[in-house]
Amino acid sequence: MRIKDTEKHEALFQAAVKVVNEIGFASSSVSKIAREAGVSPATLYTYFANKEDLLVSTYMKIKQELSKEAMKKIDDDMPIRDCFKQVWINYFEFATTHRDYSVFAEQFANSPYNEKVDLVQFEKMFEPIGRLVRRGIEMKIIKNVNPDVIGAFVFYPVLILTNPRLCRNFKITEEQIQASFQLAWDAIKL
Amino acid sequence: MRIKDTEKHEALFQAAVKVVNEIGFASSSVSKIAREAGVSPATLYTYFANKEDLLVSTYMKIKQELSKEAMKKIDDDMPIRDCFKQVWINYFEFATTHRDYSVFAEQFANSPYNEKVDLVQFEKMFEPIGRLVRRGIEMKIIKNVNPDVIGAFVFYPVLILTNPRLCRNFKITEEQIQASFQLAWDAIKL
Amino acid sequence: MRIKDTEKHEALFQAAVKVVNEIGFASSSVSKIAREAGVSPATLYTYFANKEDLLVSTYMKIKQELSKEAMKKIDDDMPIRDCFKQVWINYFEFATTHRDYSVFAEQFANSPYNEKVDLVQFEKMFEPIGRLVRRGIEMKIIKNVNPDVIGAFVFYPVLILTNPRLCRNFKITEEQIQASFQLAWDAIKL
Amino acid sequence: MRIKDTEKHEALFQAAVKVVNEIGFASSSVSKIAREAGVSPATLYTYFANKEDLLVSTYMKIKQELSKEAMKKIDDDMPIRDCFKQVWINYFEFATTHRDYSVFAEQFANSPYNEKVDLVQFEKMFEPIGRLVRRGIEMKIIKNVNPDVIGAFVFYPVLILTNPRLCRNFKITEEQIQASFQLAWDAIKL
DNA sequence: GATGAATGAGTGTTCATTCAT
DNA sequence: CATGAATGAACACTCATTCAT
Numbered sequence: 001m002r003i004k005d006t007e008k009h010e011a012l013f014q015a016a017v018k019v020v021n022e023i024g025f026a027s028s029s030v031s032k033i034a035r036e037a038g039v040s041p042a043t044l045y046t047y048f049a050n051k052e053d054l055l056v057s058t059y060m061k062i063k064q065e066l067s068k069e070a071m072k073k074i075d076d077d078m079p080i081r082d083c084f085k086q087v088w089i090n091y092f093e094f095a096t097t098h099r100d101y102s103v104f105a106e107q108f109a110n111s112p113y114n115e116k117v118d119l120v121q122f123e124k125m126f127e128p129i130g131r132l133v134r135r136g137i138e139m140k141i142i143k144n145v146n147p148d149v150i151g152a153f154v155f156y157p158v159l160i161l162t163n164p165r166l167c168r169n170f171k172i173t174e175e176q177i178q179a180s181f182q183l184a185w186d187a188i189k190l
Numbered sequence: 191m192r193i194k195d196t197e198k199h200e201a202l203f204q205a206a207v208k209v210v211n212e213i214g215f216a217s218s219s220v221s222k223i224a225r226e227a228g229v230s231p232a233t234l235y236t237y238f239a240n241k242e243d244l245l246v247s248t249y250m251k252i253k254q255e256l257s258k259e260a261m262k263k264i265d266d267d268m269p270i271r272d273c274f275k276q277v278w279i280n281y282f283e284f285a286t287t288h289r290d291y292s293v294f295a296e297q298f299a300n301s302p303y304n305e306k307v308d309l310v311q312f313e314k315m316f317e318p319i320g321r322l323v324r325r326g327i328e329m330k331i332i333k334n335v336n337p338d339v340i341g342a343f344v345f346y347p348v349l350i351l352t353n354p355r356l357c358r359n360f361k362i363t364e365e366q367i368q369a370s371f372q373l374a375w376d377a378i379k380l
Numbered sequence: 381m382r383i384k385d386t387e388k389h390e391a392l393f394q395a396a397v398k399v400v401n402e403i404g405f406a407s408s409s410v411s412k413i414a415r416e417a418g419v420s421p422a423t424l425y426t427y428f429a430n431k432e433d434l435l436v437s438t439y440m441k442i443k444q445e446l447s448k449e450a451m452k453k454i455d456d457d458m459p460i461r462d463c464f465k466q467v468w469i470n471y472f473e474f475a476t477t478h479r480d481y482s483v484f485a486e487q488f489a490n491s492p493y494n495e496k497v498d499l500v501q502f503e504k505m506f507e508p509i510g511r512l513v514r515r516g517i518e519m520k521i522i523k524n525v526n527p528d529v530i531g532a533f534v535f536y537p538v539l540i541l542t543n544p545r546l547c548r549n550f551k552i553t554e555e556q557i558q559a560s561f562q563l564a565w566d567a568i569k570l
Numbered sequence: 571m572r573i574k575d576t577e578k579h580e581a582l583f584q585a586a587v588k589v590v591n592e593i594g595f596a597s598s599s600v601s602k603i604a605r606e607a608g609v610s611p612a613t614l615y616t617y618f619a620n621k622e623d624l625l626v627s628t629y630m631k632i633k634q635e636l637s638k639e640a641m642k643k644i645d646d647d648m649p650i651r652d653c654f655k656q657v658w659i660n661y662f663e664f665a666t667t668h669r670d671y672s673v674f675a676e677q678f679a680n681s682p683y684n685e686k687v688d689l690v691q692f693e694k695m696f697e698p699i700g701r702l703v704r705r706g707i708e709m710k711i712i713k714n715v716n717p718d719v720i721g722a723f724v725f726y727p728v729l730i731l732t733n734p735r736l737c738r739n740f741k742i743t744e745e746q747i748q749a750s751f752q753l754a755w756d757a758i759k760l
Numbered sequence: 761g762a763t764g765a766a767t768g769a770g771t772g773t774t775c776a777t778t779c780a781t
Numbered sequence: 782c783a784t785g786a787a788t789g790a791a792c793a794c795t796c797a798t799t800c801a802t
Contacts, residue, residue: 042769042795166338230784411772490676491596540722601795613761
């Protein structure tokens with residue numbers, strides 16, 4: 001028997017991202033994604049149970065990668081603010097260098113498929129950031145607000161800033177990134 | 191010749207919003223929207239050129255309404271901060287009381303249809319807010335950053351906070367709203 | 381608007397019967413039936429809710445027609461035996477002249493779709509025959525057995541006799557029909 | 571070369587019967603049957619030439635078994651009527667204890683695959699019963715009619731009576747069986 | 761001998777849109 | 782002005798079968 005091809009598995013992930021980026025979530029079909037990956041639509045079904053599985057898996061993979069990247073260069077004995085800044089910069093860079101991932105993730109999150117994600121697994125991925133927030137609150141460095149609020153004012157704006165469709169005038173420069181983080185930090189710092 | 195029935199026109203808008211809310215952007219079809227509006231699919235085509243026209247028009251109508259609501263209770267001789275707060279609260283309330291509009295708008299904005307909106311008309315709608323931002327900058331009350339950045343840190347977070355799918359733990363109370371605005375204002379104030 | 385075409389409705393019934401006869405129940409597909417009827421597969425769905433609806437409706441139509449034919453030339457003051465004979469002959473003739481209907485009905489009845497038929501409606505159609513059986517039992521002319529048993533020994537054999545695939549040597553002649561009815565009658569008469 | 575695994579061969583027969591019983595002839599697929607048998611679809615093709623071969627072989631196996639069971643406890647010097655009764659009871663019991671075989675056989679017989687059975691082999695299996703019929707006719711104990719007619723009035727009704735889908739009110743009891751055989755015998759006896 | 765991967769052709773069904781009325 | 786009928790094209794998915802290992 002032929003061995004299951006991890007290259008094809010990966011190719012299908014990439015194809016899903018690419019197709020959704022190019023023609024949008026709503027117009028993306030299993031056959032278009034399969035064609036993009038260079039396999040038959042039927043073959044796709046040996047790697048994924050169905051369309052939902054393909055899309056949810058792709059989303060989880062993106063989030064997984066993001067959550068890993070977000071914690072890069074973080075050291076527990078760095079000051080809280082520096083930790084936040086590093087995470088924010090990591091997030092910003094991830095969103096900039098993987099525009100396609102962000103586009104996919106946003107479209108996915110605003111679709112009914114979003115309800116199919118495993119919340120437990122999801123929250124486990126972002127647990128380190130949650131811990132960081134809680135630490136900041138305990139140390140009276142950041143405001144004592146619901147973590148969802150922190151997310152909304154610190155991380156979500158990154159998605160907006162790095163989205164050229166939404167921020168048509170904003171040009172990404174080192175200076176702008178620094179200035180923008182200042183807003184994020186001012187929002188949450190005590 | 192009778193004038194085209196504005197009731198049906200309106201019914202189709204409402205139906206589009208409702209259907210997209212209930213089954214998602216991708217599953218929404220012209221015939222389902224027509225059925226929801228109580229008209230034949232063919233009739234829809236006497237009010238809208240095609241599906242794209244229906245969706246884009248609905249989106250613009252929502253944004254139009256939002257931009258009108260956003261400037262409610264604003265007086266030019268109110269202090270800048272109070273203006274911002276009122277706009278922010280207006281926006282928050284609009285997003286809360288019209289969850290269906292927000293859901294539609296988010297799905298629309300994250301779809302390729304978004305590229306079909308008339309940018310000139312769009313920016314004209316939000317011109318008053320732009321003017322407010324510029325005034326705040328000139329008066330050295332808010333930071334001198336790109337208006338897109340202001341939007342990203344002040345207004346977009348509202349979309350997140352009012353979206354129960356994204357903020358599962360955040361419960362909307364008067365207290366929480368006040369606390370959240372504090373973050374928004376701290377982010378941008380000089 | 382175009383008016384719903386009863387000819388097409390009828391054509392789809394006939395096409396379903398024909399296709400099932402020619403290639404069998406299992407191989408019959410919606411598109412093949414539509415093609416046979418001379419319409420697009422999509423059009424089929426304006427006349428029937430789905431494949432199941434098409435097949436069940438066709439089956440019910442056949443049974444309806446059969447149940448009507450079965451009671452032809454029956455008069456309440458004919459002797460019981462003559463009534464039975466007439467019904468039996470009617471049934472035999474129906475099965476012979478509408479071989480295609482019988483083939484469809486047999487394949488349908490041996491498929492899982494059979495469970496979708498409305499039993500109430502079904503039993504109403506064959507109520508006159510049930511009444512005849514009960515009358516014969518009351519009058520001590522036929523054996524007092526479960527009506528299902530009467531059906532199994534009187535009417536079901538007709539399906540076998542008229543099926544050339546199952547009765548390869550049996551040739552249908554007036555004489556054979558008379559002789560066969562004798563067996564049916566001997567089975568049930570007291 | 572190892573001999574082909576007869577266990578797997580047998581498992582595939584059983585799986586075919588089971589799957590057809592559970593989901594119907596039309597929905598039964600080679601891979602589902604293979605999965606049920608615990609082998610790969612590819613393996614199935616080392617035991618059977620193709621789907622048709624699998625189904626036809628399974629059918630023949632069932633008929634083979636039935637024809638063997640039918641002649642159990644038969645002795646050439648038993649009276650004709652007792653022979654018939656024993657065969658009939660055997661058949662009845664086979665159909666009752668192997669409902670799954672009967673369901674498979676009925677669906678198969680009403681499908682186009684039925685035309686693929688080897689008629690010579692088939693008739694050889696049921697030759698003993700044919701001989702019994704001919705003997706009864708010669709001895710002027712049963713009516714001189716086409717053997718197909720005997721089959722239609724004596725044996726096929728068993729399939730009906732033992733099919734709970736067709737005989738919803740008939741409950742199988744020793745008494746009912748005896749009464750039913752009476753009908754069968756009355757039908758054919760001179 | 762045994763297997764899961766692979767696929768072209770097909771499944772039932774819905775789509776956006778047009779057409780005749 | 783309004784409509785349901787009509788459809789080619791597409792949808793997600795499964796099929797029987799073959800192939801490389």
